[in-house]
Amino acid sequence: xxxNILITGASSGxxxxxxxxxxxxxxxxxxxxxxTDRLETLRDELLAQNPDxxxxxxALDVNDHDAVFETFRAFEADLGGIDRVVVNAGMGKGQPxxxxxxxxxxxxxxxxxxSALAQMEAAMELFRAANSGHVVVISSISAxxxxxxxxxxxxxxxxxxxxxxxGLRADVMDTPIEVTTIYPGYIxxxxxxxxxxxxxxxxxxxxxxxxxxAIEKEPAEASVPSWPWTPLGAAMKRLPLRIVARMx
Numbered sequence: 001x002x003x004n005i006l007i008t009g010a011s012s013g014x015x016x017x018x019x020x021x022x023x024x025x026x027x028x029x030x031x032x033x034x035x036t037d038r039l040e041t042l043r044d045e046l047l048a049q050n051p052d053x054x055x056x057x058x059a060l061d062v063n064d065h066d067a068v069f070e071t072f073r074a075f076e077a078d079l080g081g082i083d084r085v086v087v088n089a090g091m092g093k094g095q096p097x098x099x100x101x102x103x104x105x106x107x108x109x110x111x112x113x114x115s116a117l118a119q120m121e122a123a124m125e126l127f128r129a130a131n132s133g134h135v136v137v138i139s140s141i142s143a144x145x146x147x148x149x150x151x152x153x154x155x156x157x158x159x160x161x162x163x164x165x166x167g168l169r170a171d172v173m174d175t176p177i178e179v180t181t182i183y184p185g186y187i188x189x190x191x192x193x194x195x196x197x198x199x200x201x202x203x204x205x206x207x208x209x210x211x212x213x214a215i216e217k218e219p220a221e222a223s224v225p226s227w228p229w230t231p232l233g234a235a236m237k238r239l240p241l242r243i244v245a246r247m248x
Contacts, residue, residue, distance in 0.1 A: 002083035002134055006030040006075055008062055008119055009089030011038035013189035014138065017208030018086060018215075023050045025212075030075035030082060032060035033089070054079060062089045062115040072122040084134040085123035086215070087116050087161075094153040105153040112157035117164060124168070124177075132176045136215050137165040141185045141229055144236045148245045169220060181221045182211055185229035199247070200228055 005022050009015040011033035019029055023046040031039055039057040046055060056078045060071045076082045090112045095101035120135060127133030140158040147155035162181050169179040186200055187207030202210075202225060214222035223229040236244055 002027070004028045004030065004079045004082050005084045005086065006032070006072065006082050006123075007086040007088055008032055008060065011035040011042065013204065014184065014187065014208055014211065015086075015088045016042055017189075017204045018088070018212055019046065020205075021208055021212040023053055023055075026050065026053060028054040028056075028079055030056045030058070030079055032058045032071055032075075034059065034061050060089075062119060063111055065115065065118040068115070068118045069122045069125070072119075072126060076126055081130065082123075082126055082133070084136060084215075085119065085126075086136045086138065087119045087123070088138045089115065089119070090138070090157075092154050094150050096149050097152055108153050109157045112154065113160045113164075116161045120164065120168060127177050134178045134180065134218060135165070135168065136180045136182060137161055138211075139165070139181050139183050141183050141223060141233055141236070143183060144233055145241065145244045178218045179220070180215060180218055182214060183221065183223040183229070183233060184211060185223065185225060185232075187211075200232075 005027050007015050007019055007029065010019050010031035015033065019031055019042060023029060031042065033039055036057065036059045043055045043057050047053070056075055058071050058074060060067055062068055072082070091108055093104045094108045095104055097105065116137065120137070123133065123135050127135070139162040140155065142151055142155035143158035143162045146152070165179055165181045172179060184207060188201055188203050207225065210225040214224050223233040
């Protein structure tokens with residue numbers, strides 16, 4: 001059992017939702033995000049409901065890459081080890097290419113890919129030393145194909161991080177270190193709360209429960225919730241681009 005779990009981007013949305021699920025299972029948590037006031041509130045909530053677990057919190061902007069390594073090492077020292085790292089922190093800000101919003105697309109690409117690389121590097125530094133661990137990368141169902149409009153850069157960054165995870169999986173194959181890529185479908189959270197008429201969307205609690213259930217099985221890859229995203233994800237890889245574009 002992975003007892004000590006580190007989650008980035010844990011102050012809200014999917015990160016906070018996964019923290020609630022893992023806490024209810026009796027796991028110790030290392031939670032980090034930029035908004036420490038929210039982390040403190042979440043910690044107090046979880047400890048009130050699960051008094052036997054340990055929770056360590058820390059401020060972290062994942063775009064400060066040196067701080068990523070420092071924070072992960074500090075969590076390891078505080079909890080006496082880290083067994084699983086969930087690379088969750090990310091952003092969905094983006095605009096169609098060529099419309100004057102390069103800064104927004106650049107920020108999304110850097111946060112979702114380069115900063116995910118930093119988190120994976122920091123996690124693997126701990127896990128290679130321990131010869132054990134579980135790296136979980138949160139990608140997106142949109143990573144399966146190129147997507148139009150505001151999703152173009154986001155989908156590309158999530159495809160990139162999924163390829164990064166697959167490369168790491170190949171590198172540590174047949175070792176005690178496991179790598180899982182999670183492809184969430186449409187789950188309501190702060191990143192998409194203003195988006196209307198989203199097909200097959202589920203609430204945060206339902207989506208996070210499905211994510212944690214999949215993570216616990218430690219597969220190479222999983223689309224969640226499994227229905228309808230496992231068959232739809234497979235279809236997205238094969239459908240004509242014109243049809244896929246209508247799903248955005």
